[in-house]
Amino acid sequence: MKVGLRDGRPVDLRFQECSAHVAFSAQAPKTGRNGQVRFPLIGSPTGRFIIRSPPHPQKSAPVATWRLRPRFPMNATVQARMMAGIPAHNMSLYHQIRFLVGDPAVFVELEKDGRVERNLILRDIEMDRARRRARVDHVFCPADFTPPSGLSGDRETATAQAAAEFLRQRDIDRVTVDRSLPMIYAEMLRRASIDTTCDLDWGVSERRAKDEQEIAWLREAQQVTEEVMRRACETVARATATSDGTLSVDGTPLTSERLKTLIDVWLLERGYTNPGSIVAGGPQGADCHESGSGPLKTREPVIIDIFPQNRQTLYNGDCTRTVVHGEVSDELAAMHAAVVAAKAAATAAVRAGTTGEAVHRAAIEVIQKHGYAVG
Numbered sequence: 001m002k003v004g005l006r007d008g009r010p011v012d013l014r015f016q017e018c019s020a021h022v023a024f025s026a027q028a029p030k031t032g033r034n035g036q037v038r039f040p041l042i043g044s045p046t047g048r049f050i051i052r053s054p055p056h057p058q059k060s061a062p063v064a065t066w067r068l069r070p071r072f073p074m075n076a077t078v079q080a081r082m083m084a085g086i087p088a089h090n091m092s093l094y095h096q097i098r099f100l101v102g103d104p105a106v107f108v109e110l111e112k113d114g115r116v117e118r119n120l121i122l123r124d125i126e127m128d129r130a131r132r133r134a135r136v137d138h139v140f141c142p143a144d145f146t147p148p149s150g151l152s153g154d155r156e157t158a159t160a161q162a163a164a165e166f167l168r169q170r171d172i173d174r175v176t177v178d179r180s181l182p183m184i185y186a187e188m189l190r191r192a193s194i195d196t197t198c199d200l201d202w203g204v205s206e207r208r209a210k211d212e213q214e215i216a217w218l219r220e221a222q223q224v225t226e227e228v229m230r231r232a233c234e235t236v237a238r239a240t241a242t243s244d245g246t247l248s249v250d251g252t253p254l255t256s257e258r259l260k261t262l263i264d265v266w267l268l269e270r271g272y273t274n275p276g277s278i279v280a281g282g283p284q285g286a287d288c289h290e291s292g293s294g295p296l297k298t299r300e301p302v303i304i305d306i307f308p309q310n311r312q313t314l315y316n317g318d319c320t321r322t323v324v325h326g327e328v329s330d331e332l333a334a335m336h337a338a339v340v341a342a343k344a345a346a347t348a349a350v351r352a353g354t355t356g357e358a359v360h361r362a363a364i365e366v367i368q369k370h371g372y373a374v375g
Contacts, residue, residue: 079111080167080175083203084160084185092180092203094314098213099134101126104159106185107136108166108175121145121162123155145169147192160185164192178203217315221272225308225317228266232259232279232304233323241298247325256281256292259304267308278305278320285322298326338370 084106087094094100096107097120105122117137120130124141131139142151142162151158163185167175174195177186180203181196189196210218239247239254247254256279263277280292285303296302305320324332342363349362364374 077112078170078172080170080172081109081111081177081199081202082163082167082175082185083107083178083181084163085180085182088314090180091314092178092207095203095207097130097134097136099130099136100312100314101130104156106159106163106166108163110170110172119166121159121166123159140166156182156184157188160188164188164194167194168192176202214315217310217313218317221308221310221313221315221317222319223317224267224270224272224310225306225319228263228270228308229304229306229319229321231266232263232306233321235259235262236296236302236304236323236325239296239325241326245297245299246295247298254296255294256284256296259296260292263304263306267306271311272308272317273311274306274308278303296325299324299329301332334370335372338367338372341370342366 083090083093083096085093085104086102087097087105088100088102093105093107097105099105099120101122103123103126105120108119108121110117110119118135119138119140120134120136121140121142121144122130124143127139127141130136140162142158145162145165147161147165147168151161160182167173167189173193174197175189176197176199179198179200181198186196235249236247236254236259239249242248249258252258259279260277263279264274267274276291278289278291279296279302280287280290281294281296281302282300284290284292285301292303301322301324303320303322307316307318309316322336328336345366346359346363349359367374
């Protein structure tokens, strides 16, 4: 049927039950049917659109005219950007949508004349939850964009096919992607004759500055991290030393492995996972990132390093401390003084516009002045 745009240009309107491809406000004044159709199609140059039910007129209804008001100028160029992967593992994708899911997902951002639409394609059973929580305007599933050849039975392949079809139906032949795009999505875009350009900074530079929500999540994660760290250090400091210097808690030797297990449990109780703590006692602590093993002993430094992740927000805390059970030797006290001075120098070097390398160098210079080698 013929319909008229507000500026008088006619377009064809086709009704199709299972497509979700239009972003227009629509009215059928002669029948009294009114509805807001809000799906993110940016109108194609051919002027053909698809509306899915509801709302749509009954086939038998005597509807003569629908008025469509496009959200974007029809003669403007669409700029498209796309990220894809599994948000639970792809931190750039998760940062964009702030929605945690363990299935393949595609984020597509469309911009036209300064107006932006954020679209998400993911597994159908996740759509309602995504509509409530994801930072996007529109949520779809792969079946909404089935290509003429059909969708694969493989979930990731189907999601990649749907992403390419999403763009093809909008007559978009070029899309900017980020550095993390899985090859299967690049392949489906290639098959759809859609060119890709990789923006190496997209998804990286944005994450270096935190918004208010991220700052709150980081503060929460760090608070929990420090609470658990204090408990771990107190466990070492309050342990009992046996005759051979081995530490014991509740009559059982306190080993690196045992303390790491306790740390994991304390974090799990608070809703955090832990990728693997470092509990390295004595000479093991001199080997950077040695995870540590065996019994912990009195009068020896024990390095504890934890990096837990909140299971809901995916934001991490980070904390490293050195604890000594019993008497602290003069050598350890001197090392501690050097580290305290180095930290103060590094803190003083932090300012807007400086580099991590400059801050690191400020700390190293102090450590070397105290007579310690670095490497």
